[in-house]
Amino acid sequence: MTARDGPHLDVAGYALGTLHTEERARFEAHLRECDACRAELAELAPVARLAAAAPPLPSPPPDLRARTLLAVAHAAGQPRAASVRSATPERRSRFRLARLGVPAAALAAVLLALLIVRTGDDDPGRLEAVATLQAPAGGGEASAEIFVTGIGRVVELDTDDLPILPKGQFYELWFVGPDDRPGASDRISAGTFHPDEQGRSRVSLTAAADPATYAGLAVTVEPGDGDPAPTRPDVLRGRARPR
Numbered sequence: 001m002t003a004r005d006g007p008h009l010d011v012a013g014y015a016l017g018t019l020h021t022e023e024r025a026r027f028e029a030h031l032r033e034c035d036a037c038r039a040e041l042a043e044l045a046p047v048a049r050l051a052a053a054a055p056p057l058p059s060p061p062p063d064l065r066a067r068t069l070l071a072v073a074h075a076a077g078q079p080r081a082a083s084v085r086s087a088t089p090e091r092r093s094r095f096r097l098a099r100l101g102v103p104a105a106a107l108a109a110v111l112l113a114l115l116i117v118r119t120g121d122d123d124p125g126r127l128e129a130v131a132t133l134q135a136p137a138g139g140g141e142a143s144a145e146i147f148v149t150g151i152g153r154v155v156e157l158d159t160d161d162l163p164i165l166p167k168g169q170f171y172e173l174w175f176v177g178p179d180d181r182p183g184a185s186d187r188i189s190a191g192t193f194h195p196d197e198q199g200r201s202r203v204s205l206t207a208a209a210d211p212a213t214y215a216g217l218a219v220t221v222e223p224g225d226g227d228p229a230p231t232r233p234d235v236l237r238g239r240a241r242p243r
Helices: 006-016 021-031 035-053 064-075 089-094 104-116
Strands: 126-134 141-149 152-159 169-176 187-193 201-207 216-223 236-239
Touching (some): 006 021, 006 035, 021 035, 126 216, 141 236, 152 169, 152 187, 169 201, 187 201
Antiparallel strands (some): 126 141, 126 236, 152 201, 169 187, 216 236
16 A cells, blocks of 8 residues: 555545545544644644535536546546446445546536536626725726625726736725724735736626625735735725615
8 A cells, every 4th residue: 555545545535525435434543643734634623624514516417427537637637538337236326536647626626616616607696796996086987787696796806907917916805894094904805806908807706795884895806925904095985785
């Protein structure tokens, strides 16, 4: 047995609760003696909590699992024949992607993405608020729609005239709270983005912010320096209006 064979491969399955009773018991016995698996399990714990909290989804297409396995096998450099059909019937319910060489963290990310994926581009959630963001000195504008989903708020941001930034910089969208002021930020990031070559942006950004409390929206230009604090001034500003 090599260092990554056997129970080591069950970390993601254990974290996501997909192991059978016997496999779970065997892995728990292994876990008591394996520092590496305990550390990896701790890293996957937030993923497991998000997966458990995800809302129920409609039944997926019958071929979704097979297509997903094929895509991961292809990404891992395995022959396309490594499909779900190659597994014996009693093993199909828990086909081990890890045996394709996919790290446990990547496997968990794939499974979590399947759990929280939206039901379709035409149904992103319930429209909660809209906003128009404008440059404080004029000359730029963006529109935003804020949707309530099972994973928080999704902001659909649309703008046509943002300048192209120098390499190493990016735009960042913020939900802004009532106590926000220079030197004392009260903001929650909704994510970063870049316009295309024509200065257009059509992006979907996700944040755990409630526009009833964080009603302001702002876009800043940020340096790629790893500092999560917002850089001022705002290049676009607006306010969410309930719908």
